[in-house]
Amino acid sequence: MLPGPSAFPSHLFPKGFYILRWQEPGRAEADFGRLDVKTVIRNIYILFSRSELPVAGDDQEIMDLVDQSIPLPPWFSEEDLAAYASLYEKSGFRFALQVPYRSMGREYAIADPKVTAPALLIMGEKDYVLKFPGMEDYIRTGQVKHFVPNLDITFMPEGSHFVHEQLPEQVNALVVNFLNKQNI
Structure with a gap:
């Protein structure tokens, strides 16, 4: 957003x-x-x-x-x-x-709202946020990459909104693999 x-x-x-x-x-x-x-x-x-x-x-x-x-x-x-x-x-x-x-809707005077650093989005397939109007299409089609061009997206089939708490070992493995790919 x-x-x-x-x-x-x-x-x-x-x-x-x-x-x-x-x-x-x-x-x-x-x-x-x-x-x-x-x-x-x-x-x-x-x-x-x-x-x-x-x-x-x-x-x-x-x-x-x-x-x-x-x-x-x-x-x-x-x-x-x-x-x-x-x-x-x-x-x-x-x-x-x-x-x-x-804080939604506040103006922050950001000229170019792009995140150019490598980023990782881990999302549960059962996260209610995917039902926000247009959200699922925005993420799955890669439109989000217009603003976050170096974004890796991983969907976890059984994950909910709290996927990081629900499946911590899998989320940690994804984060570690992502960081290793970045040489961080």
């Missing part, structure tokens, strides 16, 4: 889409504030491990989309959840909401 007002085409998403909701100052804070931190983290991991776009109805907030009887993804343990929750209890969610949700 390029910086600037057209970075996120909000008109292409339903009004209950999580990004649109979380861009509103105070809305996510109120939604999250109804729950303890551990439940918020749990809900985020359940929601964003799915292939569907998180969209709330008119009478819902994003945290309402999670059925509490759904278990954590098998690769995310109760110990992981406790560790993450303890960190967010200290820091809160302010920065996590600011970047990227509330």
